[in-house]
Amino acid sequence: MKQALTVPRLKTMKAQGKPIAVITAYDHPSAMLAEEADVDVILVGDSLGNVVLGYDTTVFVKLEDMIYHTRSVVRGAPRTMVVTDMPFATYRLGPEATLRNAARLMQDGGAHAVKLEGGAELADEIRHLVSAGIPVLGHLGLTPQSVHQIGGYKVQGKSSAEAEKLIEDAKALEQAGAFGIVLELMTEELATEVSQAISIPTIGIGAGRGCDGQVLVYHDLLRYGSGIRDKKMVKSYANIGDTVRSAIAEYVSEVKTRAFPEEKHSFTVKESPENQNAPVKLYGGDKQ
Numbered sequence: 618m619k620q621a622l623t624v625p626r627l628k629t630m631k632a633q634g635k636p637i638a639v640i641t642a643y644d645h646p647s648a649m650l651a652e653e654a655d656v657d658v659i660l661v662g663d664s665l666g667n668v669v670l671g672y673d674t675t676v677f678v679k680l681e682d683m684i685y686h687t688r689s690v691v692r693g694a695p696r697t698m699v700v701t702d703m704p705f706a707t708y709r710l711g712p713e714a715t716l717r718n719a720a721r722l723m724q725d726g727g728a729h730a731v732k733l734e735g736g737a738e739l740a741d742e743i744r745h746l747v748s749a750g751i752p753v754l755g756h757l758g759l760t761p762q763s764v765h766q767i768g769g770y771k772v773q774g775k776s777s778a779e780a781e782k783l784i785e786d787a788k789a790l791e792q793a794g795a796f797g798i799v800l801e802l803m804t805e806e807l808a809t810e811v812s813q814a815i816s817i818p819t820i821g822i823g824a825g826r827g828c829d830g831q832v833l834v835y836h837d838l839l840r841y842g843s844g845i846r847d848k849k850m851v852k853s854y855a856n857i858g859d860t861v862r863s864a865i866a867e868y869v870s871e872v873k874t875r876a877f878p879e880e881k882h883s884f885t886v887k888e889s890p891e892n893q894n895a896p897v898k899l900y901g902g903d904k905q
């Protein structure tokens with residue numbers, strides 16, 4: 618049976634040149650399908666604010682939202698490493714308060730690791746989390762929680778000063794004990810340079826071919842409902858949105874024309890006796 622990937626094993630994958638496949642998931646069915654498809658890591662991203670909760674930015678996402686969604690993901694993918702985003706302003710509060718919030722994601726949510734957006738300025742907090750046994754994934758480049766400061770979702774690290782700072786930040790995150798770093802929306806050149814400058818794996822999104830792994834948002838990859846699907850950095854491997862819309866439209870039309878339900882979907886008093894007292898199977902009956 619498949620075993621969840623461990624943090625030490627992730628680092629080995631980089632050393633061995635084995636690419637790491639990460640996808641986001643936010644609920645039980647998405648996590649289950651991701652695990653069945655053999656992803657290495659599931660990220661419960663705060664992008665759930667955009668693709669599941671309908672907010673404009675991830676700034677609105679609360680710690681309770683992340684806990685609630687992480688619980689359902691962990692139940693759906695019991696044999697996969699699950700990393701949860703610390704949402705806006707639940708870190709940078711000092712090492713103790715940051716640890717308290719990260720611990721809630723693990724104890725109440727069931728996450729195996731947490732992700733924080735930012736660079737060298739987070740070193741003390743990351744060191745404290747790591748010393749408490751919490752694996753930390755970094756996140757550099759476009760950091761969507763700072764969208765109001767950045768002024769939009771733009772490619773990062775284009776100037777040489779920006780690029781140098783990003784490389785220094787990556788080294789600082791590694792020094793502080795992060796087990797990997799997400800590199801979001803930067804030139805392929807810079808992401809490759811960062812990946813070569815550190816020994817922990819980089820997971821790219823819109824960061825080109827030189828990263829040690831890749832991550833995509835579930836709804837973008839599947840073209841499912843709301844997402845940023847038509848962006849250059851996204852590849853959609855299916856068009857689930859169209860499939861769902863036309864299936865629901867067909868259902869509506871069959872209800873209106875009375876084509877559904879048919880006799881075979883309906884019950885009579887002579888219903889088959891073996892079904893009469895069958896025990897009810899409840900999903901997740903004894904699980905958390």
Ligand SMILES: Nc1nc(=O)c2c([nH]1)NC[C@@H]1CN(c3ccc(C(=O)N[C@@H](CCC(=O)O)C(=O)O)cc3)CN21
Pocket residue numbers: 663664667668675759761770771772802823834836837843844845846847848849850851
């Ligand atoms: N559905 C979804 N997917 C994501 O990847 C995602 C979210 N939501 N929400 C939170 C952040 C925001 N992200 C974003 C949002 C926009 C771009 C974007 O506009 N990308 C353009 C490049 C822009 C440029 O050229 O400067 C692209 O074409 O890829 C990228 C990442 C990534 N995250």
Ligand SMILES: CC(C)C(=O)C(=O)O
Pocket residue numbers: 641660661662663664665702799801822832833834
């Ligand atoms: C895009 C990934 C890296 C993320 O942070 C998220 O889904 O929230």
Ligand SMILES: [Mg+2]
Pocket residue numbers: 662663664675702
């Ligand atoms: Mg995020």
